[in-house]
Amino acid sequence: MAKSPNQKLKLLYLMKILQEKTDENHPLTVPQLIEELERYNILPERKSVYDDIEALRIFGLDIENAKGRSGGYYVSSRTFELPELKLLVDSVQASKFITHKKSLELIKKLESFASRYEAQQLQRQVYVTNRIKAMNESIYYNIDAIHSAIAENRQITFKYFEYSIKKERVYKHNGACYHISPLALTWDDENYYMLGYDGAAGMIKHYRVDKMESIEITQTAREGIKEFEAIDMAVYSKKIFSMFGGKEESLKLRFSNELIGVVIDRFGKDVPVEPDGEGHFIVHENVFISPQFFGWLCSFGGKAKILAPEQVKEAFARHVQGVLEEQSR
Template sequence: MAEKKLKTLLVFKYIDEFSDEAHPLSTSQIIEMLANEGIKCERKSIYADVKTLKEIGYDIVSIKSPINGGFFMASRKFEIPEVRLLIDAVTSAGFITPKKTQSLVEKLESLVSKNQANSIVTQVYIDSSTKCDNEEIYYIIDALHKAIQDRKKVKFIYKRRNIDVENKKNYTEKTFTVSPYALIWKDDHYYLICNNQKYNNIMNLRVDRIRKVNTLDESARPVGEVSEYKNSFDVADYSKKMFNMYSGKSDKIRIACELELREQIMDRFGAKVPLSAYDSSHFETTVDVAVSDGLIAWLMSFGKKVRVLEPQYLADAVKERAQQIAKLYE
């Protein structure tokens, strides 16, 4: 009986791993695979196993053909485009080390057949030069996540690269004690949104630069004490307002943009962002954002195609930045 149950499980394993619509697995192939495991069986027992697997919900298709007959898994929890999307996300994520990237990609490959996985992997490229080297990253993310759930402060070391004359790779380490509120993946980096206990505001720290996380018994500060979010931290709203993950005071800004920028503005602020005519060649919009150096850099990236209408202090800041840049080239 034990061998019979094992055989059924192995039949499922073989069909799940090695078959797809383009590569059905024949009865002879399954019998040969079972024989390699020391299990001998007849063809009709394979049909019985497949019938049992179908009865409990697996979408296995039988092809009756003397040339390319057999069985294949017709549907899976993840389709090929979905797995490809996940693999692309993992390979492009800078906070995942090359070693962990490879491990995650291999796990994602197991969601489809081996033939399908091979077709995906041939298109995958991992650029190790853009990846972090923090092999503690999983532990750090887990520890921070638990601290956020338990509303506890955390203490850790924050590591930054130094700039020196000889261009040697050395780092400065600084100890932070913070109240953590959220983890955000933005601009291909993972950030911890938190409050440094020395100040009354929110800051963003790169998770890949965090080391040696220690969760404290001390309760985290309520987010309403250090931000505009009085009851709970609104991750989506905060992420939408941030530019290059620079924190700043939230304010409404009104900008005039050339007509060709409507897609870029909707990509940044969402399809529901208000767009109204300003003149024959420009539209205007009003959005609520965090005013910061990141916002100024983003506005200036469009050159003369975007102009700040309100508030005046932001228009003056952009003008001053432009003048400073112009002086560098005089």
């Protein structure tokens, strides 16, 4: 039998066919594999296909041979199992900071880890169209640049913006670049944030990664590393509400028993809980006081209360009064 130009690629194409077109419910017989190879202008001998399958097994591809009338060869395990891929697809869909375009691209790439039949199950889960998504396509390059700067122990410069009511970018500092020492990336309230040390202000600040632009890595060594090392990120993230800072206070909070799940979700399962009568419990927790924290408390109505300290109780009362006055105008 004359050899085709693609004959040397036979083993690679056979692996491609097995990975893309077979799974436990869709095996292919050797004649069917030969037919598939012929689509790539490869004319294999039957015996050589058996030899190639064995070579792929030795290489590490998990190929099984299903017996019986509907039997054949198939890839039985892959880098990602189908439930794992479904979980990853759901995570991409739910991620607010991943744009609509990039979500579809990532899901398409995840599908390549499954057979074409299993990929159809992933496609049925794709409901990205009407999700609220970030608008900044450069977020992926921003994340990469920040990671590189941290690894190289270098400061970065970037422009930072907000949106106007016309949905146009309005640059902070009149468009001047920020000079910041990147310390870590964290995900909070569906957004990606960079924790960075502002040398001019002498403090750690937060920056929304999707609102950063024109990131450049400088040759200047990072600052604020000792300050960052003193932070327990697991504890720190519980104190910050929506990455809005403020003064840290040690609070005594009282909640209705029905809110125990909400409190654990916010402060963690290790939060100390003290029963207060039959219907309430008390929590002692350090929190950075901000309007976002007050808004979180307001969402529970009369089922949540600040007991101490007095100055935070008064600040909360002023916050609520200000909201009421604004609404009555």
